[in-house]
Amino acid sequence: MRYARRALIVAWKDLVVERRSKETLNALLFFSLALLFVFQFTLGPDRERLAAVLPGVLWLGFILSGVLGLGRTFLVERDNDCWEALLLAPGDKSAVYVGKLAASLALMLVVEAIVLALFTLFFNVDLGPALPGLALVIVLGTLGIAAVGALFAAMTAQVRTRELLFPVLLLPVLVPVLLGTVKATEALLLREPLASVAHWWQLLVAADVVYVVVGLLTFDVLLEG
Amino acid sequence: MVKVLGWLAVVGIAAGLTMGFAVAPREVTQGNVQRIMYLHVPAVWVAYLAFIVGFVASVVYLARRRDTADRLAHAACEVGTVFLGVNIATGAIWGKPTWGTWWTWDARLTSVAVVFVMFLAYLLLRQAVEDPERGARYAAVLGIVAALNIPLVHFSVYWWRTLHQPPSLLKPGTSAMPPSILAALLINFAALALLGAYFIARRARVLAAEAEALA
């Protein structure tokens, strides 16, 4: 299907450019590592206290990395007037949104997987049977972050105060996602069954649907520059 | 037309004040401080009404690109934010003598605070984008996202915390409130809605005048 081809080529382009320039991925990984150390230093060796705040700390790390990384997705389009070229290429512009979303999602999930592995290693957490449920929550939450992030990144890419404005726009809107993911993660780490947090991951699904649909419908308006 | 709205609002406020201070009974446990509820509660209802207006105006702007729709969206979101600010401030004033603290992280207060910050960000975006046409488009998209996000914020925060007085007005079946209190609330709501509409209309006019002055 042509739409899928077009979305995929946008995602492919973003990932290739990212792989070659290595700007974002490295920064995100080092940032997450730094967060890891900061948390260890501030929270101290008390295992019980660490276990209690771990879900919040983990998702704080994910969202902050998202804010750093997502804000940059459209910067590459500013060079050589590629932005106007994207607008000029005929076809449904929402495919560009889907491609950007897919690439950001892939990048964020890679960073999150590494950070999660490091967290479990350094804070001695046994994920075990919680892992599948946790994976679901992480995917749903990250999809929400990336869906809104891609939209707001397009809005702020050409604004002078981008680095400040992007997190200011993104964080309040993401409160439901943050609450849902943290509460669900908390329950899952306490070995509660996935069904007990059904309302949380259903909220995440609802949020994801809302954000992606709005993105699909309004992205071309943002691309007009 | 706008002048009529203004005068109606004045009448409404007078009626509301009368209801709130004279007609409605003094609350048993909290005393007269409880009367602030007649401003606090309707303020948030009017705010959310304003955001719905902003949402519809934003959609219309994206579809039709009419500047009047953009100005209406801008004015509505601004006035809504102000009314939320009133709600938060009156909530704090009510809370200090009643619960002993200016702020608690309970469901209602937190969700209002989140929505307040969301629309503050909306106003910030409007300021940050220099090109007015682009700013209008971006703000419309943000207005749509923020408005649709309001129920998500409410549910997530409510599930996270439940300390606030249960929303008595929205419970089906018997109302726990004596009729005079209910009447006072509704009249104050109508008064504030008229006032809000008046503010929105005036603000939209100012925005139009600004746009003309630049042209």
Added chain:
Amino acid sequence: MMTHEALIEIVGLVRLFGATRVLDGVSLTVGSGEAVALLGPNGSGKSTLLKIVATLLRPTRGTARVLGHDCVREAEAVRAGLGLIAHGAHVYDDLTALENLRFWTTLSGLPADRERLTAALGDVALERHAGIRVRTFSVGMKRRLALARLSLARPRVLLLDEPFAGLDQRGRKWLQTRLEAFKAGGGALLMATHSFGRELEIADRLAILAGGRVALDTPRGALGSDDVQRLYAAHTEDAAL
């Protein structure tokens, strides 16, 4: 240069930027197989006009139609038949020439198999640079890559904003040949330019933009660069009055 159908129709175009009336009632047509050169001082609105025809900007009033489609209401249809060569190179520096072609062609919904792309690169003498990242390309090479992309898209209308700027002598000759071929194939060409020299040879008509309007629309005929200079000075001075 028989013009059979009007491929670009601009009628009464007005564009305001805040208080400034950059375009104040521009009307112009370009027919099939025809090239119109748009002349005018800086700030006269040449780029703005091109952007509106290219669907990148909305006019405040008036209409622009390309290939019979309205630029505002049928923007995607216009984009399918239109090509733009402007200041930006429209390339990703970290991708190779071949990858850039593959990206833009696929995004436009066109077939992008390797043979087709390599052939297009060959047409613009870039096949040896297929696997090299565009970051190292000169202005002329990037321009050739843009033309390779257009040759795959086959637009019927070409909009050019100072296309010869930054090209060396060989590059200019080469571009001129390409544009002649495009015209001969029935395409319509609208070119904004500053120079009165040899670049104007491709133009069949001259349109001088001044005071937000087309001050003069005349066939180029046998006008030499001095004649053009005189006309230009006359009309842009009149507008200033």
